[in-house]
Every structure is written in C-alpha cells, then in structure tokens.
Amino acid sequence: SQTIHQWPATLVQPVGSPLSLECTVEGTSNPNLYWYRQAAGRGLQLLFYSVGIGQISSEVPQNLSASRPQDRQFILSSKKLLLSDSGFYLCAWSLDSFSEQFFGPGTRLTVL
Amino acid sequence: AQSVTQLGSHVSVSEGALVLLRCNYSSSVPPYLFWYVQYPNQGLQLLLKYTSAATLVKGINGFEAEFKKSETSFHLTKPSAHMSDAAEYFCAVTPVGDDKIIFGKGTRLHILP
Numbered sequence: 001s002q003t004i005h006q007w008p009a010t011l012v013q014p015v016g017s018p019l020s021l022e023c024t025v026e027g028t029s030n031p032n033l034y035w036y037r038q039a040a041g042r043g044l045q046l047l048f049y050s051v052g053i054g055q056i057s058s059e060v061p062q063n064l065s066a067s068r069p070q071d072r073q074f075i076l077s078s079k080k081l082l083l084s085d086s087g088f089y090l091c092a093w094s095l096d097s098f099s100e101q102f103f104g105p106g107t108r109l110t111v112l
Numbered sequence: 113a114q115s116v117t118q119l120g121s122h123v124s125v126s127e128g129a130l131v132l133l134r135c136n137y138s139s140s141v142p143p144y145l146f147w148y149v150q151y152p153n154q155g156l157q158l159l160l161k162y163t164s165a166a167t168l169v170k171g172i173n174g175f176e177a178e179f180k181k182s183e184t185s186f187h188l189t190k191p192s193a194h195m196s197d198a199a200e201y202f203c204a205v206t207p208v209g210d211d212k213i214i215f216g217k218g219t220r221l222h223i224l225p
Contacts, residue, residue: 032211034212043202043215043217043218044156044202044218046212049211049212051211057211088153090155092155097206097211098144098206100146100161101156101158101213102158103156103157104155105154105155108153
C-alpha cells in the first residue's frame with residue numbers, strides 16, 4: 001500500500017532563517033506531487049506541483065521554492081523565512097491529474 | 113478560470129439533524145469533483161468523488177453527494193449528524209485537461225449536542 005511521509009511535524013524558526021521541508025511517498029511510481037499551505041482562515045493554497053522528476057510548476061510567486069530530486073521525494077525550501085510564511089504545510093500525491101489526492105500529516109511552521 | 117464556491121464558512125447543526133454543505137463549481141464541461149474532510153491538525157482525507165459514472169455518489173462515514181449539471185452543484189449531505197463529524201470540509205474540482213485540483217475555501221462543520 002502507498003504511504004506518504006512529511007517531516008518535521010512542527011517547526012519554529014526565526015525570521016530570516018532557511019527552511020527545508022521534506023515529503024516522501026512509498027508504494028507507487030511517478031506520482032504527481034503537490035505542496036499546499038493553510039494559513040489561518042485562508043483555506044488551502046496550492047504552492048507547487050510536479051508531474052515528474054525535475055518538473056516543478058509554481059502557482060504563487062513568493063520566497064519559497066520546490067525541488068524533486070528523486071521520483072518520490074518533494075522538498076519545499078526557503079532561503080529566508082518571512083513572518084507570513086507561518087502556516088500548516090501539506091504535501092500530497094496522486095496517480096494522475098484525475099485521481100484523488102492523498103495527503104500527508106502536515107508540518108506546522110511558526111515563524112517568529 | 114475554473115472556481116469552486118462553498119457557501120458558508122461555518123455551518124452548525126444539531127446532533128442527529130441533516131447535514132447539508134453546499135458546493136458550486138464553474139465549468140462548461142463537467143469536471144471531476146471531490147469532497148475532502150480535515151480533522152484538526154491532520155491532512156485531508158477523501159470522502160467521495162464524482163467521475164461521471166453516477167450522479168449520486170456515496171462516500172465514507174455515511175456521506176453522499178449529488179452532481180447536478182443544470183445547477184453546477186455538488187452538495188454534500190448526511191441524514192443524521194454525529195459529534196464525530198465535526199471537522200472542516202473541502203469541495204474540490206479538477207477541470208478536464210488540467211494537472212491540478214482547485215479547492216474551495218472550506219466549510220467548518222460544528223455539531224451541537
């Protein structure tokens with residue numbers, strides 16, 4: 001069966017520090033991968049998605065970036081965090097564009 | 113651009129009462145439609161999905177949704193609310209030919225004892 005992992009579960013970082021959140025999927029090959037952010041009262045915002053290794057589509061211009069170094073690994077990064085980067089970050093995967101997405105447990109990021 | 117509208121950011125129902133969460137989409141071609149549920153501090157979990165096989169879709173935990181093309185709606189219902197249904201619910205649509213899902217802003221369901 002397929003599983004999706006995210007870490008860390010919680011993170012407290014100072015403004016201006018770097019960020020690296022990792023997401024890995026097991027039990028499937030060549031999945032579509034997604035990064036979302038939930039800020040308080042603002043719903044689910046798609047940040048990046050990837051349909052293959054090295055293929056990243058950005059939905060929102062900001063100081064975040066994403067990379068897919070391996071088929072089942074998706075990394076969200078920032079060189080310098082802003083206060084507005086605080087939120088709940090969710091990684092998800094799907095078999096293709098028409099299938100349901102399966103979500104990881106999320107990372108709660110607080111930038112102070 | 114495609115969009116999903118969920119009416120009501122908060123909905124309260126009494127335990128045992130009917131649950132109705134509204135979702136409307138904008139698309140000239142019937143898309144793929146989903147309902148997800150999110151419990152506090154967790155990821156989203158699929159409740160049900162519509163992929164044109166049947167207009168009435170049954171999901172987990174007693175929920176169901178009916179696709180109405182004429183109304184461009186995909187409302188979520190459950191005949192009798194349970195305290196464990198308290199969560200946030202997201203309607204989502206994948207436009208035909210697109211690579212990503214568009215989520216609504218979510219509706220937080222409160223169950224009153």
